[in-house]
Amino acid sequence: MRLDILDYDNAMNDFIGIVIRGFIGFNPLLGQIEHSNSVHAGPIRNVQGENPLDQKLNSIEASYVINISAIRNTDFDEITNYLYTLAMNMQDSLTKYFFKSMGEITDATGLAFNAKGAPLSLDLIINMLEKMSLEFDDNGEPIMPTLIVPPTTIEHMRKLEETSDQKKRFNEMITKKREEYFANKRTRRLS
Numbered sequence: 001m002r003l004d005i006l007d008y009d010n011a012m013n014d015f016i017g018i019v020i021r022g023f024i025g026f027n028p029l030l031g032q033i034e035h036s037n038s039v040h041a042g043p044i045r046n047v048q049g050e051n052p053l054d055q056k057l058n059s060i061e062a063s064y065v066i067n068i069s070a071i072r073n074t075d076f077d078e079i080t081n082y083l084y085t086l087a088m089n090m091q092d093s094l095t096k097y098f099f100k101s102m103g104e105i106t107d108a109t110g111l112a113f114n115a116k117g118a119p120l121s122l123d124l125i126i127n128m129l130e131k132m133s134l135e136f137d138d139n140g141e142p143i144m145p146t147l148i149v150p151p152t153t154i155e156h157m158r159k160l161e162e163t164s165d166q167k168k169r170f171n172e173m174i175t176k177k178r179e180e181y182f183a184n185k186r187t188r189r190l191s
Contacts (some may be wrong), residue, residue: 016083020062023087029148030094046105053108060097062089120156122166126173134177142174 025031042057064086070078106112113128125147135143149157162170 016086019083020087020090023084024091024094027091027095029098030091033098046101047108051108053105055101055104058097060090060093062086062093064089120153120160122160122162122170126166126170129170130173134174134181136178136181140178140182142178 021035038057040057043054044057045052045054047053064082066078066082069075070082103112111131113124113131115124118124129145132145134145137143
């Protein structure tokens with residue numbers, strides 16, 4: 001069977017896609033998001049209800065140039081560098097798109113929280129959690145949302161010391177949300 005250029009290009013594109021998804025799978029944020037190909041031009045309805053949010057599907061692209069001689073000569077170091085750099089460029093594009101989309105969704109749902117320049121504190125985190133609905137496991141333990149912050153913020157958060165008032169306020173908030181959650185769960189009816 002003769003392999004023509006189109007077959008080679010398609011096979012190479014498939015291979016590059018697999019490699020990029022593999023690298024992105026190691027990202028702590030993007031690795032948790034399921035990959036899917038879309039065959040429609042959008043938009044996607046990400047917020048239902050009275051004030052829906054339809055978001056345009058954007059093409060997410062990355063590029064990097066490799067010298068053709070690296071492919072011709074099977075220069076594995078150069079090809080590996082090409083694939084890695086291409087994957088990191090794609091990761092940067094996906095991360096920017098993720099935060100842009102999530103910003104629009106949190107604004108549309110009323111879950112955006114503006115600290116107005118205040119430094120991150122446990123009080124701000126509790127204020128943010130009070131605006132959100134929480135789910136609980138069968139033992140009544142809260143399933144806390146994932147907080148996505150840069151590494152410097154994580155270090156700052158580790159240094160925060162909880163006061164007795166903050167602990168009391170947090171526990172009261174969790175108790176109230178637990179009661180609301182299980183009260184709503186008991187009253188749901190399947191149609």
